[in-house]
Amino acid sequence: MADISEEGKGVVGGEMGKREQENIRNICIVAHVDHGKTTLADHLIAAAAGGVLHAKMAGKLRYLDDREDEQQRGVTMKSSSIALQYKEHMINLIDSPGHVDFCSEVSSGVRLSDGAVVLVDACEGVHIQTHAVLRQAWLERLTPCLVLNKLDRLILELKLTPLEAYNRMKAIIGEVNNIINAFRSEKYLSDVDSILSATPSSEVDGEGDVAPESIDDDDEPDAFAPERGNVAFASAIDGCAFRIDHFADLFAAKLGANAASLKKALWGDYYYNPKTKKIVGKKAAAGKLKPMFVQFVLEPLWQVYETGMQGKDGAEKLGKIIKSMDLKISPRELQHKDPRVVTQTVVASWLPLADTILSMVIDCLPSPITALPERIPRLLPSTFIPSTVDEEIRSKLESVKAAIETCDGSIEAPCVAFVSKMVAVPIETLPRRGPNGEMVNLDMGIGDTDSAQRECFLAFARVFSGVLSVGSKVYVLSALYDPLNPEQGKNVLEARVEALYMMMGRGLEPKSDVSAGNIVAIRGLGQHILKSGTLSTTPICWPFSRMSFQAAPIVRVAIEPSDPTDMGALARGLRLLNRADPFVEVSVSGSGEHVIAAAGEVHLERCIKDLKERFARIELSVSPPLVEFRETADIEGYIAEVDKTTAGQNEFVEKTTPNGRCVVRVHVTRLPGPLVEVLDGNVELLRDIVEGEGKKGILQGNISNEDPVSMLRSNLLAATTKAEGENKKRSDGDRNSWTHKLERIWALGPHRVGPNVLLIPEPGNGGATSRPEGVDDSGLLVRGTAHLSQKLGLTDVVEDASSSTTVEEATDLESEARNLESSVVSGFQLATASGPLCEEPMWGLAFSVEAFVSSKKDGATGADQYGPFSSQVMATVKDACRAAVLAKRPRIVEAQYFCEVVAPAEHLGSVYGVLGKRRARVVKEEMREGTALFIVHAYMPVSESFGFADELRRKTSGSASPQLVQSHWEALLEDPFFVPRTEEEIEEFGDGSSVVQNTARKLIDAVRRRKGLPVEEKLVQFGSKQRTRARKV
């Protein structure tokens, strides 16, 4: 493939006019895996990318899949961008991967786009990843249009009649519209939630129902409607596509009808009555006529395909058709031996794909100017400026925001860009010439390049306002940066733009400057941006919000160099990999191993390959996957069991520090499921809240609807209400208990943001009556402060009781108790980071920790023979928390995949066999309408998923294909310590001597063994047999 940069072919013609942005479209193609995105992109590239791809190769080459492994597997693994010039329009096209392992690439693609071309395979219909990519596009507020692809399969493979095909396509369009409607109503609900939560309760009571103005009515038109022109029908492999417009224009003359009204009637239940020459509805058609779409669109198409496929027999008829349609096809092409190729030639010249899709993009998808006002609340959510802020700063901030919103591409406007991922490219593939044809020294900016690796990092970015030029200095702002507090230097860096390139798929075209609305690759930021970030020429600028990812990296392996002396190369390689992949997580485990976490098996394989061949260039040994587990306690089960004998509700575990001066009481409860979901789903935001002191302004002051903190707060409250709604049995006083507990959140754990909660002691506790034995009257309770509740605005910031005495007045014991607060929190963090079963993090638990300190008998302070007092308290809190879990039916929690398998009926048995063996729980089985295919939905533990795709393919001779998507955490209710006791149990499970270990125990032991923790194992099962053998020897 010729390097287009060498040829210097410009795709963007010179200086564009004042509002050049009106002619720009930034679009991303999204779909489920294998629905034909890259094939479709090929035709667009062949038609509009200045000759980088010959039309004959379009659809075969998959030009944007330029990695070797992408070509081999036939799976796109990264998003890549190419600039297209169509008529006077400039279209930046991003092709994204459909495989769930690379879903983060979809996130970075949609962030830079304003419109999405959603593809659905008309044969296979909507799949899980179709939902996921639609959601990504919806979250980023992209305008979508739809392409129903692989029409040829309906005709040639499924052999549907035009009417059957019409019904199927109608069903698919309906399904996709329903998905969007579901998102809309979700937004409707969250809008209502935030409006209600922002309304003082008295108003709500007073007025009865609140009519939120900003909410649209239910009658919003369907997102996708062929008659509105935003649905195209295509066969990407054949290079053909059409919209209804084409046929409306064609038949308007023939039927003597008006094209506009014909367009409306060409989709849906409209029929043409040839006798009256009128368009009639379903009733008048009385089942005798065919819908107009079938009669005027599909039947001619079917005729062309069917005639074409007849080969020589149909040649004459095909000739007539070609003549009647006035197509220019050389006779040589029609003489091709393969009728499939002939058919392709005819349909592609009759209904050329690129024209249809590109004109749909231009008609239906917005330019940056139209798109941004809609996208701004998502891109810049936290732009609240407190009234105390200096007028000059306020006006600067507002003008930057306005420049972004209007996509101001003038040279005077502040320049703001967003980098959605970093891409590693081998340095020798960079163009050797600059924008004006001058030679450039590629070794400049060594900071970016690792001279040994020869890899260079380019930032994949979009300019949102102003003009970005080579040589300009920019501020790199992290998502935590607060322009009202610019002194906090850690979230801002300065960098220089070394080079700018227009991305042309496999090639790069140097540019000297790029204005607002364009997508660009930037060189010079390798040392400044890890994965994503905002660039701005002024530090007085809000950072863009973080991108949202569909999943989290879940498959982890430990890696080490085969040759231990290569350790340095591995560490360097890992650093590069971490930067080059938006999603991978690189870490060092507690035992010093290098661990990489990927989204799934295919992603992992690609990371290892890149590491071996590009970034580290050494031989590696890779461990089997280390699956993560969580630990929790089955408290409901415990209470149900214990209640029979004692009232076990408020039991606690008590432990004393070695020096006897602090007694720690821990009471553990389960967090309600919906609450855990909210905590699990908002980790990034919670981290910002926990770490960001500067966000106080948002918490106080009036809160806008889009403010993420208030959204989170209302989500938390809604989750508690939901959870308590489920459990109606509780008494009235109890019903609000979780709402009350939310006011007592001291910290989250592990690592300050996990799904476990540390509560401050209940306000009434700590009095003389509730003290543990051995704590005398002078003993003090470490009270703690509900820091997190305060930060979240769940409780007022009150001066805590102990600070009513000034520091000087406080007794030694009081100040000691206050100093011990951090030890209690650290103890909680340590405990939740490693549970009692196999030292995996805890999940979904709430700990109420009461630590009573009493003064020293001899009056001395500080360390004693057991070490510093604070460490003793920390260790005791940790032990007590873990013991509390151990006492309440501890259970292992597994990560679950949602799994979708499509298989023909005859292989369904084998599919169930494989699913059953892997402990999958089937939730749905359904026949896909009009086919002999079944779709099975199931949940499967991640630990059982390795090699699943391969095994399934083997057992079903390759006819079943699975997709695994991360779903949720689920406690395995099996008791890992189960030993048969009652007679029936012994009968069922044996007496314990020969019993097969239960699954929970096996999982726990495997983790313990991996971590080098002691495992209780019977190495010798039948001693007597061994003895006999020993004697024989």
Ligand SMILES: Nc1nc2c(ncn2[C@@H]2O[C@H](COP(=O)(O)OP(=O)(O)OP(=O)(O)O)[C@@H](O)[C@H]2O)c(=O)[nH]1
């Ligand atoms: N019959 C038929 N096959 C098609 C059509 N479009 C694409 N294909 C085939 O479908 C397979 C997948 O096509 P790709 O273009 O790689 O699909 P993709 O959506 O880019 O896949 P990922 O990027 O991996 O998600 C290839 O074998 C294509 O040849 C079509 O219109 N008809």
Ligand SMILES: [Mg+2]
């Ligand atoms: Mg692809």
